[in-house]
Amino acid sequence: MKKCMVIINPSSGKEKALEYEKKIIAQLHNYEVVMKETMGEGDATRYAKKACDENYDTVILVGGDGTLNEGINGIAEQPHRPVVGIVPLGTVNDFARALNISLDPDEAIALLGGRTRKADIGKVNDIYFTNIIAIGSLAEAVGEVSVEQKTSLGALAYLFEGVKAAIENDSCNIVITANGQTYKEDIMIFICVLTNSVGSFRQINEDADTSDGLLHGFIVKSTNTLQVVGTAKNLITGNHEKDDNITKFDAQEIQIKADQPLALNVDGDLISQLPAKISVLHNHIEFYCNN
Numbered sequence: 001m002k003k004c005m006v007i008i009n010p011s012s013g014k015e016k017a018l019e020y021e022k023k024i025i026a027q028l029h030n031y032e033v034v035m036k037e038t039m040g041e042g043d044a045t046r047y048a049k050k051a052c053d054e055n056y057d058t059v060i061l062v063g064g065d066g067t068l069n070e071g072i073n074g075i076a077e078q079p080h081r082p083v084v085g086i087v088p089l090g091t092v093n094d095f096a097r098a099l100n101i102s103l104d105p106d107e108a109i110a111l112l113g114g115r116t117r118k119a120d121i122g123k124v125n126d127i128y129f130t131n132i133i134a135i136g137s138l139a140e141a142v143g144e145v146s147v148e149q150k151t152s153l154g155a156l157a158y159l160f161e162g163v164k165a166a167i168e169n170d171s172c173n174i175v176i177t178a179n180g181q182t183y184k185e186d187i188m189i190f191i192c193v194l195t196n197s198v199g200s201f202r203q204i205n206e207d208a209d210t211s212d213g214l215l216h217g218f219i220v221k222s223t224n225t226l227q228v229v230g231t232a233k234n235l236i237t238g239n240h241e242k243d244d245n246i247t248k249f250d251a252q253e254i255q256i257k258a259d260q261p262l263a264l265n266v267d268g269d270l271i272s273q274l275p276a277k278i279s280v281l282h283n284h285i286e287f288y289c290n291n
């Protein structure tokens with residue numbers, strides 16, 4: 001019988017994640033299912049790695065983008081990589097959106113065990129990511145949103161922190177190298193994205209596909225308070241070309257350094273620091289999805 005490990009973060013989904021346990025087991029009735037509950041940081045990584053070591057066929061990650069990122073970090077390095085299922089219970093769920101997985105948990109559960117598609121996985125230094133790397137004061141502010149804020153405010157928590165950081169407008173100097181070209185910029189934010197869903201905005205990186213083998217980089221220059229709102233709007237609505245403060249490029253590898261200590265926001269959490277080497281692992285993991 002095929003083996004499936006279900007990794008549930010009970011703190012996600014407004015703390016209702018465990019309610020889906022029975023439905024997942026019913027959906028995967030032809031699998032031997034082992035349930036694991038995370039207690040805190042690193043658990044999803046450890047359980048997912050164990051599933052690879054023990055040749056599980058499938059790993060289901062039940063939680064938000066944080067749980068997904070941790071699970072992928074347990075799988076990406078391993079020679080045997082199970083098919084991954086996602087039950088998205090986060091506030092943003094960018095990767096699930098990009099793979100066309102319903103944000104309705106019941107509909108997402110109905111996809112488990114069905115059609116699959118391979119997707120690219122990003123690597124920054126020795127950490128893996130599914131969706132985004134961000135650098136700059138805005139990226140730091142978003143990374144500092146607490147689990148409690150997200151539980152009570154949902155996506156608004158990100159909006160509050162983002163607006164606060166944009167108004168304070170702390171800039172930083174970074175050097176980015178990609179495709180043999182070097183950009184030395186005073187930035188408000190730099191983002192490197194794999195998919196077409198960025199903080200749930202779908203127009204920023206509309207043409208990207210989860211399996212295009214590319215990193216999509218956006219350098220947003222630091223600007224004066226008057227221009228900040230216009231530039232943010234142009235970024236969000238995909239009007240990059242008409243805004244001199246935004247430079248967009250695609251690459252397979254990006255190197256970034258700075259002369260000051262700068263945190264790296266990886267899939268929504270501050271978990272590393274510059275310097276960074278970012279690369280893409282093409283079609284590296286197979287996911288249950290609707291495509």
Ligand SMILES: Nc1ncnc2c1ncn2[C@@H]1O[C@H](COP(=O)(O)OP(=O)(O)OP(=O)(O)O)[C@@H](O)[C@H]1O
Pocket residue numbers: 009010011012013038039040041042063064065066067068089090091092093147150268
């Ligand atoms: N039992 C638990 N109680 C509290 N926190 C937990 C528990 N298990 C895991 N965590 C933590 O939850 C975080 C991940 O939460 P989640 O999956 O909701 O992602 P998220 O990044 O908060 O998602 P989103 O931003 O989309 O809401 C990780 O930091 C992890 O360490």
